[in-house]
Amino acid sequence: MQGGTRLGFVLLLTPLLLWLGLLIVIPHIDMFLVSIKERVGVGEYDTSLANYGTFFAETLYLWTFLRTAVMSILATAITLLIAFPVSYYIAKIAKGRLQSALFLLCLVPFWVSELVRTFGWMILLRETGVFSSLLQWAGLADQPVEMLYNDAAIMVGLVYTSMLFMVVPLVTTLESLDNAVIEAGYDLGGNGFSVLREIVIPHAMPGIVSGCIVVFMLSLGNYLTPTMLGGKDSLWFTELIYAQFIVRFNWELGAAFGFMLLILSSVIVWATLRLTGQTLRDTLG
Amino acid sequence: MIPTIAQPRALRLAYGAYVIAFFVYLALPLAVVAVFAFNDSQFPSLPWEGFTWAWFFGQDRPMIGVFHERAILRAIATSGIVAVAVSALSVAVGLSNAFLFNRYQFPGKGLLYVLMLLPLVIPGIVLGISILVFSSTLANGVWDAAHIDIQMLRPGLVLVILGQFSFIATIATLVISARLQKFDPTLEEAALNLGAGRLTAVRTITLPYLAPALIGAFVVAFLMSFENFNTTLMLVGSDAPLTIAMFDRLKEGSTPLLNAVSLLLMLGSSLLALVMILFQRRS
């Protein structure tokens, strides 16, 4: 490397290192250090795994943790199932203007805040909401129906909120599939099902994986949707973190929770990548 | 499966119906939010009490419109300031990163690239608390050592900006890198050959080429910052950005005022997105 470009290299490297170092790597190390502190008196701390002990000892914490994980996986699966046919339609069946119009329509809801989207579902689902009124008007119910504040409402909200992040990668990968390859599948005797299974889905795998990872992450780390649409019994793990930090002011335990969430998401993302033979670089970069 | 392979009519119709149903599902929540902004009622719900502009322009209790509600206007301004700061920072760092990853080979490049992608797979709330914890550690350290209280490191707008920047920078890097990768480096060589210096060549040739991506990255960053909730929630101080302010109100019970704000948000972001698309189509 010559002198001039060496200076350029250093100048370009600095912001990257500052950003990743000060805002990502060191804060997470610090969070881990805080999570292994145990308060033994006022302003006195010991190093121990007591916070993690609390996490595993308290059924509510562990239960919420697992519930959040399972529901996020479920939300991801449902989003994939709903989004795949639509993405296929946009990528392979719609043509020209209709294609770009449909694609844009998919993006529109995500230009507005998640809060607005959640608010919309509240207006639709609550006891005094649109669906309830419609049901009464149609004579299918004789009193207001509460559809909000349960796990199903959370699921509806999560799926809705993450839809874009599934549709975009799916449309992108499906569009790159040459129509001739699909035709070749039929020409060699395949039918709709076998072409889908052996050709379309394997080809779309990078898109499926990247969509699933992002949707899973967004669901797992969501706070707004479970808080607004969920009921008293439908706790989300992020709500526990928020409570420890802001309400209880127990940062040590909160940091431990945060770390557990991080581990959970890393393990699941890593496992997904391993199982499908993809890399983070290819799916996100 | 594709138009060239004939399918039974019933199947095609069912498929079309499914796609329509999907778009209804997408539109429904936004449509009701928009419609109830004009309901002449204290609650954003049926029955329909008649059309009104009061939730936008009303001046008297109980129907104070958006444009006369100080707290909401202030929150919008706060969000705007935060979003501009986050976008500017993200685009600057994103541009620098794009050049670094595109133009230089160095040991540890692969590792740094993966590290650069990580913020996308860290839950927003975890990003928030880790920055909160670290900044407090710093602030407390400084206080213990020198008895100086650095306000910047306490929850507030600076931390909100840094928190949002920490992951939006990744998006900006990816958007700008994608375009830089398509750039033909011989154009820059041609500029050098015609007598430009290295920096001049980048300024006069490469940057104009990247302009659509820079603007695109700025708009995307602006929108992401404006609607960010999770990270902001953990780092916010006394000045609440719009999403936090609306969240607090929503917890107390909703009025069509929130619908009116939401409708303005939809219009604003659609407009911004439209401008971006038009701009990118032109170039």
Place this chain on the structure above:
Amino acid sequence: MTPDLECTGLSRRFGDVKAVDDVTFSVAPGSFFSILGPSGCGKTTIMRMIAGFLEPSGGDIRIKGRSMLGVAPNKRPVNMVFQHLALFPMMDVAGNIGYGLRRAGLARADIARKVDEALDRIGLPGIGARKIDELSGGQKQRVAIARCMVLEPDVLLLDEPLGALDLKLREHMKIELKALQSAFDTTFVYITHDQSEALVMSDQIAVMNRGVFEQVGSARDLYYRPETAFVAGFVGDSNRWRGRVERMEGGALEIRTENGMLLRGAAHGRALGPGDVADIYVRPEAIRLAQNEGELARFENRISGRVTSLLFNGAASRILVAGPGGGEEIEVTLPQSGEFARTGKGDTVHVGWSGDQSNCFPAGK
């Protein structure tokens, strides 16, 4: 004997455009049939109708006597080698070749055996586990053919499969394709815009233009006896002049070109009479080049002129000769026997050709 493939009155419209207009042909079993035409002439449309990806607007397609109308592409006894091959990148070579066999529900062991046989046959044993993107252009080509041939189709369709290859490999694959065809003893229907591919490989060639077949025949027929001006212009190179018929005697014509040159030609049975405007096609390689006029006594057309350009291209070198009155330049193949090795620009030469070699057609619009 029933032809393997028989199309009668085959038509296809796209809106108002007749992409294929009432085309009728049949392909004998085991033969290599090519459809040759410029891009946009409708040859791909015919191929896609045979494969089942397009419904004909009219006419019938029969394979071994059985009508294919309304039969889904996956149920037709034809297979297709796609233009860009359309190998499945998500599978390895064996997966690609075995794909159709799996669809047919063969047992795993049978599939493995047939795949190995096919690989042997295309001369690539043991590459079953390779990925598609690890193959060279020629290997991909062979795998794409093997993938179809394991299914033992009645007809194999090939849609310009050599288009993506570089020149050297294309030359090589021409010979190899022909060899594969006789090895598998299957009917090939091949479409291309490259005349040399069609001429080298085919038993029968249909020259197609604007949705219709201009002529169907062997390579020799097309080259020596083009039936239409389009075929004469499209297959091989030609000097082309336009003129008015001044005299006619039997099949022999005398034509005065627009620049005043008098040429003798043959109508070969086409409707031409005195006063008609005609197009004259003469192949550069049909023209004899001589140092002195005496050698050309037996030719009806004789012109002396100067060399205006030398287009050196090895064996395919040509010179341009301008007649005494200026006017048209005549493109003449330069013999490589040595006598013209020193011929250069400005030299005087004599050219001549027999009237039989001047193919005359009623002038097109």
